[in-house]
Amino acid sequence: MKKLFRFLYEYRNLFTFLVLESFGLSLVFNQNFHTRFKHFNSSNLLIGSVYEFFSNMGQYPHLKEVYRQILNENAYLKEQILQNRMQPDKNLDKLIENQFKFIPAQVINNSIIHTKNYLTLNKGAASGIIPGMGVITESGIVGSVKSVSEHFSTVISLLHTDVLVSAKLIPSNVMGTIRWSGCNPLQAQLLYIPRHLKVEVGDKVVTSGYDAIFYTGIPIGIVSHVELSKESLFYNILVDISTDFSTLQHVYVLVNSLKPEKESLECVTKSYYE
Amino acid sequence: MSKKNIWLVYFTNFIAYISLQVIIGQASIHFYRSTCFVYIGFFLCLPWYKTNLILQLLLGFFVGLIIDAFYDSLGIHAFAIVLLIYLRNLLLHLLPPIAVNDYEYAARPSLYSMGFKKFSIYVLFLTAMYHTTVFFLDAWGFMSFFTMLPQVFISIILSYFIICSFQILSAIVSNTSSIR
Secondary structure, X not given: OHHHHHHHHHOHHHHHHHHHHHHHHHHHHOHHHHHHOOOOOOOOHHHHHHHHHHHHHOOHHXXXXXXXXXXXXXXXXXXXXXXXXXXXXOOOOHHHHOOEEEEEEEEEEEOOOOOXXXXXXXXXXXXXXXXXXXXXXXXXXXXXXXXXXXXXXXEEEEEEOOOOEEEEEOOOOOEEEEEOOOOOOOEEEEEOOEOOOOOOOOOEEEEOOOOOOOOOOOEEEEXXXXXXXXXXOEOEEEEEEOOOHHHOOEEEEEEEOOHHHHXXXXXXXXXXXX | OOHHHHHHHHHHHHHHHHHHHHHHHHOOOOOOOOOOOOOHHHHHOOOOOOOOHHHHHHHHHHHHHHHHHHHOOOOHHHHHHHHHHHHHHHHHHHOOOEOOOOOOEXXXXXXXXXXXXXXXXXXXXXXXXXXXXXXXXXXXXXXXXXXXXXXXXXXXXXXXXXXXXXXXXXXXXXHHXXXX
């Protein structure tokens, strides 16, 4: 026993090193830790405040650009209101019409360098944001909320290798799944388009709205590369992402008021058949 | 230099490095998706000879966890920085920094005590190790080695230059205030 202790004491540095390393590796690969340490990310109050401070410092040079963007968006929205007034959609239920609400928020931290990228927003549970909500900009989708604190929230970016978004091609209405491959922040893959359908370069890709996070028709990107090898079941499609993640400033968080209803209905149906 | 002063110097160094790291994380460099983790400069310049390695490993682990919280990557930086501190200890026995009187080892490695060549090897090797670990753990199972080579390479060079310039800056400051 004494020898054992002496041995342990002799190699105490090595043992501490090994213990810390194995703990670090288990933090990286064990998903349990990710749920247990869910406040240990950038939606944390302290880290959020630090990010907000630095983000506010860097904001002033961009104000002109932001002003231009907002003017453009305003014009676009006015156009839409006018169109709606010309041909009002009478079949739409009042509740469905008001299904989605927008919470404007500001991006205070953003990264594109990793294979799992996250954003931090300066609004949290106090503004009504809960995990699972979708995030968009005027040019396309951004991601979905992962965790929230009182005043900050962490968003899983579309540039995250675990994120799958239900999408459809616009002229042909074919369903597919968008996934980022981890290399190029300007392009994503469109998966599961069967080979008997026709896909062309330049087709628009938008959200399908089946996942209850986004509504139908939010732009995702434009098909830039189509490939069909002889033996594969599906197309190999690359999509140019329409959102510019490197210059993200202002985003909208989508509140879907009917999401719980839809999910509980689907859950009931599923449990009935299984 | 009194003992109190040393702690003050370390503390200011620590704050400077960490805030520099946060600013770099904010300022997005979009050249081949490169970034740099300069906060390791603080750990590269800790005292090495006759010190408590366990304490350094623990400190490194917790600082790594804090950096992880900033980057939303649980565990990756903690793992890499502990590896760096342990390897640093081994490497410094091969390339020992020499004190002013030429007979003893210097208490802590710096550009001044090691000379440019040795210091460059020391810093380049450890930053390369650190960045490769971080980027590989991050891209586990998704990317091949060659697709991320430019990103890793540019990040290493950037970190090396920033750490070296930090050293030169601190040498100038300590010369003027006669803290060495």
